[in-house]
Amino acid sequence: MAMDLRKLFQSDGAEETVCQELDFSGVELGGVKPFCAPVEAKARLKSFAGSVELELEARFTLAMPCDRCAAEVVREYRKEFFHVLVRELENGEDADELIPVPEEELDLERLVLEDVLLDMPGQFLCREDCKGLCPRCGKNWNEGPCGCYEPEVDPRLEVLRQLL
Ligand SMILES: [Zn+2]
Ligand SMILES: [Zn+2]
Structure with missing residues (x-):
């Protein structure tokens, strides 16, 4: 639905605040639909010298799989944007x-x-130090090691160790 800005453009100093609940549940991003709840948008408009300043505040919740372990991450955001119309x-x-x-x-x-x-953040992680999944067996390394990879010992260090 388009907002009519004529009144704002006509009178300098006029102000208007609009709150809208937006449904982005159909928006797809990288194969998932992350907007699991309605987006709350608040727009503050103020006409100024023949243009209209727009302060935008958006509150939303995203449900995205963690980039490393694929566990679902649900996080709330509050963002502000500024435009001049x-x-x-x-x-x-x-x-x-x-x-x-x-x-x-x-x-x-x-x-x-x-x-x-x-x-949008470039990376979604369930936590900063998410260890991810084992590429061999698929075990979630956050829950502990899987045993696929034994820590490798540098053979040169091994020689040293035997000398000590
Ligand atoms: Zn993770
Ligand atoms: Zn493994």
């Missing part, structure tokens, strides 16, 4: 935080999804 981009303007809205409408849902996806 403009009716048109002027030549040479840095478009990084500027979002052109020529129709004076904003698709908040799409913007939140883009922001959140671009900001």
Whole structure:
């Protein structure tokens, strides 16, 4: 659903706060659908000198498999984003935080999804020092060693040890 921004663009200093619950449960990421609960988005809009400043806050919960051991990791996030909505981009303007809205409408849902996806952590781990799975037998090394790999002794060290 698109938000109508006309009023904001018309009066300098006008403010509006919008809260929306967004359903991203169908969004797929690397073969899983991580948005296990509705995403709470809060948008604070403020018109300023012919543009509209947008402070965005997104609260969401992700359920993703750990990159190393595949155990499901459920974690809550709270992220903030900032954008400036403009009716048109002027030549040479840095478009990084500027979002052109020529129709004076904003698709908040799409913007939140883009922001959140671009900001995804590169790695999901159940814990910092997750030991992962044994590539041979598949045992979860967090639960203990499996015995597939004996610690190898450097033969040169072995010679030294026998001399001592
Ligand atoms: Zn793990
Ligand atoms: Zn093993």
